[in-house]
Amino acid sequence: xxxxxxxxxxxxxxxxxxxxxxxxxxxxxxxxxxxxxxxxxxxxxxxxxxxxxxxxxxxxxxxxxxxxxxxxxxxxxxxxxxxxxxxxxxxxxxxxxxxxxxxxxxxxxxxxxxxxxxxxxxxxxxxxxxxxxxxxxxxxxxxxxxxxxxxxxxxxxxxxxxxxxxxxxxxxxxxxxxxxxxxxxxxxxxxxxxxxxxxxxxxxxxxxxxxxxxxxxxxxxxxxxxxxxxxxxxxxxxxxxxxxxxxxxxxxxxxxxxxxxxxxxxxxxxxxxxxxxxxxxxxxxxxxxxxxxxxxxxxxx
Amino acid sequence: xxxxxxxxxxxxxxxxxxxxxxxxxxxxxxxxxxxxxxxxxxxxxxxxxxxxxxxxxxxxxxxxxxxxxxxxxxxxxxxxxxxxxxxxxxxxxxxxxxxxxxxxxxxxxxxxxxxxxxxxxxxxxxxxxxxxxxxxxxxxxxxxxxxxxxxxxxxxxxxxxxxxxxxxxxxxxxxxxxxxxxxxxxxxxxxxxxxxxxxxxxxxxxxxxxxxxxxxxxxxxxxxxxxxxxxxxxxxxxxxxxxxxxxxxxxxxxxxxxxxxxxxxxxxxxxxxxxxxxxxxxxxxxxxxxxxxxxxxxxxxxxxxxxxxxxxxxxxxxxxxxxxx
Numbered sequence: 374x375x376x377x378x379x380x381x382x383x384x385x386x387x388x389x390x391x392x393x394x395x396x397x398x399x400x401x402x403x404x405x406x407x408x409x410x411x412x413x414x415x416x417x418x419x420x421x422x423x424x425x426x427x428x429x430x431x432x433x434x435x436x437x438x439x440x441x442x443x444x445x446x447x448x449x450x451x452x453x454x455x456x457x458x459x460x461x462x463x464x465x466x467x468x469x470x471x472x473x474x475x476x477x478x479x480x481x482x483x484x485x486x487x488x489x490x491x492x493x494x495x496x497x498x499x500x501x502x503x504x505x506x507x508x509x510x511x512x513x514x515x516x517x518x519x520x521x522x523x524x525x526x527x528x529x530x531x532x533x534x535x536x537x538x539x540x541x542x543x544x545x546x547x548x549x550x551x552x553x554x555x556x557x558x559x560x561x562x563x564x565x566x567x568x569x570x571x572x573x574x575x576x577x578x579x580x581x582x583x584x585x586x587x588x589x590x591x592x593x594x595x596x597x598x599x600x601x602x603x604x605x606x607x608x609x610x611x612x613x614x615x616x617x618x619x620x621x622x623x624x625x626x627x628x629x630x631x632x633x634x635x636x637x638x639x640x641x642x643x644x645x646x647x648x649x650x651x652x653x654x655x656x657x658x659x660x661x662x663x664x665x666x667x668x669x670x671x672x673x674x
Numbered sequence: 675x676x677x678x679x680x681x682x683x684x685x686x687x688x689x690x691x692x693x694x695x696x697x698x699x700x701x702x703x704x705x706x707x708x709x710x711x712x713x714x715x716x717x718x719x720x721x722x723x724x725x726x727x728x729x730x731x732x733x734x735x736x737x738x739x740x741x742x743x744x745x746x747x748x749x750x751x752x753x754x755x756x757x758x759x760x761x762x763x764x765x766x767x768x769x770x771x772x773x774x775x776x777x778x779x780x781x782x783x784x785x786x787x788x789x790x791x792x793x794x795x796x797x798x799x800x801x802x803x804x805x806x807x808x809x810x811x812x813x814x815x816x817x818x819x820x821x822x823x824x825x826x827x828x829x830x831x832x833x834x835x836x837x838x839x840x841x842x843x844x845x846x847x848x849x850x851x852x853x854x855x856x857x858x859x860x861x862x863x864x865x866x867x868x869x870x871x872x873x874x875x876x877x878x879x880x881x882x883x884x885x886x887x888x889x890x891x892x893x894x895x896x897x898x899x900x901x902x903x904x905x906x907x908x909x910x911x912x913x914x915x916x917x918x919x920x921x922x923x924x925x926x927x928x929x930x931x932x933x934x935x936x937x938x939x940x941x942x943x944x945x946x947x948x949x950x951x952x953x954x955x956x957x958x959x960x961x962x963x964x965x966x967x968x969x970x971x972x973x974x975x976x977x978x979x980x981x982x983x984x985x986x987x988x989x990x991x992x993x994x995x996x997x998x999x
Binding site: 406407424425426427436439481485486487488542543544545546547548549550 | 711712713729731740741742743756757758759760774779781785786787833834835
């Protein structure tokens with residue numbers, strides 16, 4: 374399929390380095406301490422933050438920092454099919470975890486000991502939503518290289534992160550930086566910024582997470598992954614500046630983190646194999662990697 | 675100005691806009707250009723030495739904001755004051771809180787619940803004595819879950835939690851009224867937080883934590899001991915549940931007082947949605963305005979009235995600044 378036509382336009386008429394339309398609104402939920410609504414193209418997410426407040430389950434209390442909880446849900450009407458999804462399915466649990474850990478790295482939790490911050494994120498309208506890898510990057514956080522985050526995001530998830538950041542800022546919770554998120558991909562040998570649903574789904578089958586692969590195949594794929602990661606690493610260095618410029622067009626001029634999506638093919642990384650995946654990544658990408666999150670790798674060749 | 679979900683018509687919109695613009699020009703002299711968002715660099719004079727306060731951190735030799743808000747400078751100290759954050763307690767603050775389940779822990783809009791010790795409040799019989807185990811068992815007859823309580827911040831524990839005290843007749847359980855929740859930054863610390871509005875027969879407590887109590891006036895001092903709804907001994911307590919008609923009549927709040935409570939509460943609501951700081955003068959001014967316009971209580975939350983209040987506030991500040999000059 375042709376994702377970029379000869380005139381250099383994408384399926385939805387954008388140029389490769391063009392973002393979808395962004396819209397944000399603060400104070401969308403009246404009862405919350407902080408709340409925000411974030412739209413990226415056809416994706417619409419609402420986030421509410423409660424806290425810092427008294428810890429609800431005393432057993433979870435952390436003595437020296439705040440407990441951060443996140444709940445991600447998708448409204449039943451958010452996608453084309455109206456299947457009723459059970460609360461707490463694998464997908465939403467994972468995204469909750471992703472958002473929680475991203476925000477945990479960002480919030481100055483040590484300033485609010487023995488308290489709890491709840492982040493509720495709900496997708497009102499989803500456009501896209503396949504599991505992909507993104508690498509985050511930040512203006513300030515880069516100086517703490519240890520804060521470099523690797524996570525798996527797509528259009529929906531990046532909107533979730535953006536909404537959650539806005540809501541946290543609205544709630545007056547101290548943060549190191551504003552985390553923002555955006556996906557990008559590599560299709561038809563063109564780097565694309567901010568993938569929409571069709572492009573997102575084009576990245577290949579979504580085998581990643583728990584597929585079992587025979588060891589020999591895995592090694593081959595790992596080889597591929599290594600090559601891919603190298604390619605991507607080079608590519609990131611080229612595109613980062615572009616994306617930063619683009620981001621400044623967005624309302625936040627204090628952009629911190631840019632997520633990169635590495636895609637095209639995929640490889641699995643299960644718990645036991647995670648280390649292998651990591652070993653093959655270029656060292657500067659690994660520095661301070663958020664290992665617990667590192668579950669899968671997709672590869673661009 | 676958040677949370678304004680009123681449907682304004684075109685003229686109202688224009689009037690509101692004009693009022694807000696006027697307010698903005700009046701305030702711009704004080705803190706123009708001093709608002710920051712997260713990760714903004716705060717300009718400081720490094721040679722003088724800086725003390726970094728709340729909401730700031732150091733990064734690459736620069737002072738960087740960690741919250742969104744307004745920069746405040748006091749001599750060497752630089753800190754960022756957030757709008758819309760939770761309450762930051764200070765010792766001596768008068769607060770209104772609600773008893774959370776289990777123990778006497780009060781929900782006070784802080785990052786933790788505050789603790790009210792039995793030993794740091796007056797016993798209902800008013801006698802100073804050591805608290806016994808029996809008193810401890812009867813704690814529930816003094817305050818129950820979800821009771822609204824007024825107290826004072828006593829001190830901070832080492833782990834950052836908060837201790838309260840209620841060692842006076844003016845503190846204690848609040849009944850027959852409304853509790854309002856607004857952003858804490860709208861209430862400034864003052865000498866007076868308890869107000870008795872004689873003309874309306876109402877007690878108004880502006881808690882520093884953003885909780886406001888509007889209730890029927892209760893006579894303190896003399897008949898406190900009799901009037902105290904909590905009876906010290908369990909026998910009296912039992913009779914409380916089977917209240918006689920006479921007693922019910924006694925505790926009945928007249929309709930007029932109820933209406934006054936609602937009117938004042940609505941005045942505070944209007945002011946807080948408009949984002950004006952709440953003081954007793956402003957509240958009374960708004961109440962007078964609503965009465966002079968002959969508005970019903972429910973009409974006070976409408977678009978027209980809030981525009982009126984905004985215009986009036988702009989006018990008031992305008993005249994007061996002119997007077998200063």
